[in-house]
Amino acid sequence: MTELTVSVAIKARRSTRSYKNEPIPHALLEEVLRPACMAPSAKNGQPWRVTVLQGARLEAFRAAVVAAFESGKTGSFGASAGSLRSMRGGRSLQKAFAPAMEAAGVSPAELIRRSIVFFDAPAVALVSLDEADLPRGLVDAGLFVSHLCLAAQGLGLDSCIAGYVRIVEGAVSDFLNWGKGRRLILGVALGYGAGEPIDGFKSPREPFDETVEWEE
Ligand SMILES: Cc1cc2nc3c(=O)[nH]c(=O)nc-3n(C[C@H](O)[C@H](O)[C@H](O)COP(=O)(O)O)c2cc1C
Numbered sequence: 001m002t003e004l005t006v007s008v009a010i011k012a013r014r015s016t017r018s019y020k021n022e023p024i025p026h027a028l029l030e031e032v033l034r035p036a037c038m039a040p041s042a043k044n045g046q047p048w049r050v051t052v053l054q055g056a057r058l059e060a061f062r063a064a065v066v067a068a069f070e071s072g073k074t075g076s077f078g079a080s081a082g083s084l085r086s087m088r089g090g091r092s093l094q095k096a097f098a099p100a101m102e103a104a105g106v107s108p109a110e111l112i113r114r115s116i117v118f119f120d121a122p123a124v125a126l127v128s129l130d131e132a133d134l135p136r137g138l139v140d141a142g143l144f145v146s147h148l149c150l151a152a153q154g155l156g157l158d159s160c161i162a163g164y165v166r167i168v169e170g171a172v173s174d175f176l177n178w179g180k181g182r183r184l185i186l187g188v189a190l191g192y193g194a195g196e197p198i199d200g201f202k203s204p205r206e207p208f209d210e211t212v213e214w215e216e
Pocket of ligand 1 (some may be wrong): 160
């Protein structure tokens with residue numbers, strides 16, 4: 001396939017929440033991850049680490065996080081619905097997003113459940129930081145994830161960032177034998193979109209003129 005330009009990839013990217021059962025060649029994932037590692041970071045600290053799961057290992061991961069979720073071994077997400085309301089775009093997002101999900105038959109609880117299993121995508125990238133790099137490494141990790149999603153889009157792969165996975169951080173950390181001090185920040189589902197009803201909605205954006213302030 002032809003690689004998309006950056007601006008075309010930016011416009012094409014959206015959070016994809018249904019995936020075809022089609023594995024991603026290792027070489028293609030590597031082609032996505034290498035430019036992601038070119039993301040900028042404060043003082044070039046590159047604090048991120050990324051763990052890529054596929055195949056049987058990903059299925060075992062899913063079983064482990066679902067078991068933790070169902071037995072209530074969950075922690076806090078760190079950004080409740082309440083705090084979302086204080087975000088500038090939060091209100092319009094909630095207004096449009098939740099009803100669209102409900103219409104597709106996905107309740108808020110179901111969205112969390114599907115998020116922690118990364119919507120059954122064929123590959124998952126988990127981005128982690130050393131605790132010592134918190135909180136300042138969060139910006140760098142965000143830039144890494146953004147680069148990752150756009151690089152994926154450019155090479156024909158859909159993606160969805162899943163922050164909800166943090167509620168099962170303990171199970172993730174145990175599964176990957178991370179030990180103390182390594183924190184899960186975000187996960188990214190990667191694959192080929194299946195176009196199910198859950199993906200029938202395009203998240204709106206705040207009006208451009210209310211977002212960009214010109215001083216010239
Ligand atoms: C930090 C972060 C965490 C997110 N976590 C989730 C998640 O757990 N589940 C989910 O379905 N979407 C998640 N999203 C996707 C957002 O809902 C999505 O980016 C937003 O609604 C804009 O839609 P778009 O990505 O389709 O443009 C997350 C996005 C970000 C940036």
